[in-house]
Amino acid sequence: MSSMKDDIVAQIELAGGRHDEAEIYGGAAGDLGLTGGPGSMSWEINGDLASVGAAGVGAILMEVLHPSVMHGVFTQSSYRINPYARSRNTLGYVLRTTFGNTEAAIAVIEKVKKIHGYVNGTRADGVAYRALDPQLIAWVHTCIPWAIMMAFDHYNRPLSRAEKDRYLTEQAVIGRMGGADWVPETVSELEDYVERMRSFMAYNDQTRQFADFLLGTSGDIATTRRQRFESWMGLHGSMTMMPDWARKMTGTYHSEFVERIVLRPNEKLKYRIVRWAMGEMPCKAMALARAAGVRAPTTSEGIAASAPVRQVA
Ligand code: HEM
Numbered sequence: 200m201s202s203m204k205d206d207i208v209a210q211i212e213l214a215g216g217r218h219d220e221a222e223i224y225g226g227a228a229g230d231l232g233l234t235g236g237p238g239s240m241s242w243e244i245n246g247d248l249a250s251v252g253a254a255g256v257g258a259i260l261m262e263v264l265h266p267s268v269m270h271g272v273f274t275q276s277s278y279r280i281n282p283y284a285r286s287r288n289t290l291g292y293v294l295r296t297t298f299g300n301t302e303a304a305i306a307v308i309e310k311v312k313k314i315h316g317y318v319n320g321t322r323a324d325g326v327a328y329r330a331l332d333p334q335l336i337a338w339v340h341t342c343i344p345w346a347i348m349m350a351f352d353h354y355n356r357p358l359s360r361a362e363k364d365r366y367l368t369e370q371a372v373i374g375r376m377g378g379a380d381w382v383p384e385t386v387s388e389l390e391d392y393v394e395r396m397r398s399f400m401a402y403n404d405q406t407r408q409f410a411d412f413l414l415g416t417s418g419d420i421a422t423t424r425r426q427r428f429e430s431w432m433g434l435h436g437s438m439t440m441m442p443d444w445a446r447k448m449t450g451t452y453h454s455e456f457v458e459r460i461v462l463r464p465n466e467k468l469k470y471r472i473v474r475w476a477m478g479e480m481p482c483k484a485m486a487l488a489r490a491a492g493v494r495a496p497t498t499s500e501g502i503a504a505s506a507p508v509r510q511v512a
Pocket residue numbers: 267268269271272275276277278284285288289292311314315318328329330331335336337339340374377
């Protein structure tokens with residue numbers, strides 16, 4: 200009979216994937232990958248799956264507030280047919296670019312750029328767009344580390360301004376390699392940038408339908424009442440970390456009371472359950488072993504239990 204922990208891990212892996220491929224997270228001894236290796240803010244923050252999970256759905260909703268991004272996703276993504284594959288690949292992108300060896304990290308960025316090369320169109324209001332427009336890439340990129348950093352700051356440990364700046368600077372490498380000319384690298388650049396971008400944002404019919412999909416109420420997939428409740432709590436909880444204007448625009452704004460008594464405690468509980476069930480993520484354990492030049496523990500040796508690793512040669 201499987202334990203409660205196994206069931207939770209299975210559920211997390213169904214939606215998020217395993218991320219323990221040796222060819223991606225293993226590799227040459229001492230290879231630190233793209234974001235700085237052990238000791239970097241990226242490895243600390245993105246290594247906390249619970250923070251990445253708490254941030255995810257809010258980051259996605261922020262990304263699609265840009266009507267060009269929304270149109271591209273709405274008309275050219277298979278998210279309705281294969282939502283788990285999309286969420287696994289999106290999480291995989293964050294983990295590979297942070298913990299993957301340099302070759303694997305560059306490869307996933309190039310692969311996704313190739314996919315984006317085919318994504319373009321014209322919105323209902325006549326505005327033509329292409330996913331590889333550096334400004335669109337910059338917006339989507341920004342929403343990801345921004346949301347993860349906020350989640351970590353709320354639920355793991357408070358980050359100093361200098362730590363946040365370091366994290367954004369490390370992650371900016373990924374944004375630029377993904378096709379952006381410029382992305383914010385400090386908290387003040389982030390705040391100015393979000394304020395500048397605000398006038399481009401919209402909550403249109405496509406966004407409404409997309410939000411319904413996230414909430415499990417669009418009818419695209421069968422959902423139980425409990426799943427819809429959990430999705431509602433997850434989306435509204437994740438959006439508590441975003442600016443008030445975005446929460447008002449998306450109908451996820453609540454009073455301080457509801458936030459403090461209902462949404463934040465629920466997010467905190469989920470956060471604790473994920474940390475308890477998952478322990479150290481396999482991809483991080485493998486990347487740490489790679490960086491230190493030691494053999495990565497295999498899953499059967501218990502990566503999550505931080506099995507001791509043996510020196511190679
Ligand atoms: C740095 C910015 C971006 C990142 C990190 C990103 C991430 C990704 C990833 C990881 C995939 C592959 C998903 C898979 O293989 O299942 C993907 C596909 C896609 N992206 Fe992006 N994206 C970005 C920007 C954009 C923008 C600006 C648009 C729209 C204007 C867009 C629209 C799409 C679409 C339509 C797909 C195809 C999804 C599918 O096949 O279902 N992306 N993106």
